[in-house]
Amino acid sequence: MAVKENFLPGKVGLAPMAGVTDYPFRKICFEHGAQFGFTEMISAKSVLLNISVNEVYFPREDEKYLVGVQLFGADPVELAEAAALVQERGLWVDLNAGCPVAKVVKRGAGSALLKDIGHLKMVVREMRKVVKRLSVKTRIGWEKDEFEKIYDALVSEGVDVIFVHGRTAKQMYSGKAKWDIYNPGVVPFYISGDIYSKDDIRRAMELSNVDGVIVARGAIGNPWIFSDSQPSIEERLKVILKHIDLLYQEYGKHGVVEFRKFVAGYTKDMPHAREFRNKVMKITDVAELKAAFVEYFKNISAQHKQEVV
Ligand SMILES: Cc1cc2nc3c(=O)[nH]c(=O)nc-3n(C[C@H](O)[C@H](O)[C@H](O)COP(=O)(O)O)c2cc1C
Numbered sequence: 001m002a003v004k005e006n007f008l009p010g011k012v013g014l015a016p017m018a019g020v021t022d023y024p025f026r027k028i029c030f031e032h033g034a035q036f037g038f039t040e041m042i043s044a045k046s047v048l049l050n051i052s053v054n055e056v057y058f059p060r061e062d063e064k065y066l067v068g069v070q071l072f073g074a075d076p077v078e079l080a081e082a083a084a085l086v087q088e089r090g091l092w093v094d095l096n097a098g099c100p101v102a103k104v105v106k107r108g109a110g111s112a113l114l115k116d117i118g119h120l121k122m123v124v125r126e127m128r129k130v131v132k133r134l135s136v137k138t139r140i141g142w143e144k145d146e147f148e149k150i151y152d153a154l155v156s157e158g159v160d161v162i163f164v165h166g167r168t169a170k171q172m173y174s175g176k177a178k179w180d181i182y183n184p185g186v187v188p189f190y191i192s193g194d195i196y197s198k199d200d201i202r203r204a205m206e207l208s209n210v211d212g213v214i215v216a217r218g219a220i221g222n223p224w225i226f227s228d229s230q231p232s233i234e235e236r237l238k239v240i241l242k243h244i245d246l247l248y249q250e251y252g253k254h255g256v257v258e259f260r261k262f263v264a265g266y267t268k269d270m271p272h273a274r275e276f277r278n279k280v281m282k283i284t285d286v287a288e289l290k291a292a293f294v295e296y297f298k299n300i301s302a303q304h305k306q307e308v309v
Contacts, residue, residue, distance in 0.1 A: 006188035007092060007133050008161060009066065010035020011212035012201060012226060014219055015163075015192050016070045016094070016137065020261060023060055024246035026067065028239065029219055033226035036066045038137075038214075041096045041110075044073030044082035051085060059090040068135065072096035074108030076119075076126035084130040092133035092160070095123065100139070100169040111169030114142040117153050124157035135161035137192075140178060143170040148182045155186050163214060165192040179207040190214050197225065221265015233304065237297040240266050241290055248286050256289050271300060 014021060014029045016038035026037045039057045047054055059067035069090040073079045083093045097120060099110030106112075113120045127134055136159050140147040145168060154162055166178035177193025188211045195204055196218040204213050215225055223239065224231050231239065243262065247255030260281055267273040276296050283289045 003185065004160060004187045006161065006211060008036050008188065008190075008212070009091075011205070013037055013190070013212065013214045014226075015214035015216035016041060016096075017216050017220075018099075020220060022056075022250065022258075023063075024243060024250050024255075025262075026063060027246060028243050029223045029226060030063060030066060032223035032239075033228070034215075034219070034223070035226075036068070036091070037063075038068045038070045038094060039090065041070045041072045041099060041104075042086070044071045044075075044079045047071070047082040047085055048078060058086065064089070065091050068092040068094045070094040070096050070137065072099060072104060072109045074112070074123075076123045079123055080126035080130050083127050083134075087131055087133075092135060093127070093131045094135045094137055094163070095127060097123075097136050097138040098165055098169070100172050105169070111139055111142060114139065114150065114169060117149055120150075121153050121157050124154060124159060128158050134159055135163060137163040137165070139165050139167055139169050140181065141168045143168055145178075151182055151184070159187060161188045161190065163190045163192060167193060179204045181208045181210075183208050183210060185209070188212075192216060194218075195225075201225075221262045221268065233297055233301050236266065237293060240293050244286065244290055244293075253284070253286065256284055256286050259289065271303065 012035055014026060014034040014037035018040045021037060021040055029037060039059060042054050042057050058069065067090045069086045071079060071082055071093060087093050096110050097113040104110035113123060124136065136154050138150055151162065164181060166181055167175065179191060181191060183189050190212045191204055191208055191210050192214045195201055195213055195215045201213050218225050244259055247258045251258055263277050263280055267277060280289060280292050283292060
């Protein structure tokens with residue numbers, strides 16, 4: 001275990017996902033046992049230009065002590081100033097040093113920070129001056145695995161926690177994520193990548209002797225990855241309806257469109273899921289969407305009962 005004290009409230013958290021880990025989804029995951037989470041990544045530049053346009057991303061009162069605010073950017077001073085402004089909004093501030101998406105990398109942000117470790121160190125140094133609790137979420141390298149160098153650089157600048165996705169930036173999401181990662185145990189250390197089940201959580205934790213893991217895609221439509229039990233059909237439906245309601249409260253009518261990201265996950269391995277998904281992806285009305293799920297689950301339930309009898 002790490003020498004530095006860990007401010008995170010647990011071993012298994014929800015990883016940041018832009019466009020996915022909004023307040024409604026975080027709430028669903030916390031209710032199922034996720035022990036902490038992140039905001040979606042927020043641009044430091046945009047925080048400095050107009051903090052209020054980012055209000056939708058910041059942690060809400062009821063989750064304030066569970067959520068870290070993730071910032072992305074390239075400029076050390078800009079990142080430090082933005083971090084100082086937002087740090088009281090959540091439990092901690094996380095620097096995104098792992099996003100491989102072209103429009104982020106083009107600006108020298110996200111995983112582009114790994115191209116020049118000297119620059120990454122400068123960014124962390126400036127942020128460290130003002131941030132009380134600081135983590136970095138990174139990858140194992142830009143185009144080759146040089147995680148030892150990255151880890152040592154981050155530790156030398158005094159970060160409190162490291163999160164690492166076990167792929168290089170160049171790999172994007174291809175290949176298998178590495179779980180057996182350099183971890184000399186100086187700071188609390190969490191890994192990410194290809195964690196789709198309870199068993200994956202356990203094995204990934206054993207392999208790197210880490211303090212914990214963060215789950216990303218494996219939680220989409222499957223918040224039960226955080227809990228100890230598999231949902232019954234009724235429970236699954238209840239959570240789906242609640243998620244739709246939360247999205248409606250958050251985004252109004254647009255919540256129906258937002259929910260589409262979760263449909264495949266919530267209906268994974270279910271009978272006639274393909275036809276059902278094709279149907280619900282076209283629905284634009286919230287009542288109609290909920291009714292479609294109720295009907296679909298009623299049929300599955302009836303079928304299930306028949307099979308049992
Ligand atoms: C849709 C999507 C959005 C993501 N957005 C972010 C982000 O905003 N910040 C970040 O650090 N990582 C982001 N990631 C990376 C995840 O946090 C995670 O490290 C990666 O998906 C590997 O974990 P997984 O295999 O469990 O999905 C994103 C991943 C996905 C799939």
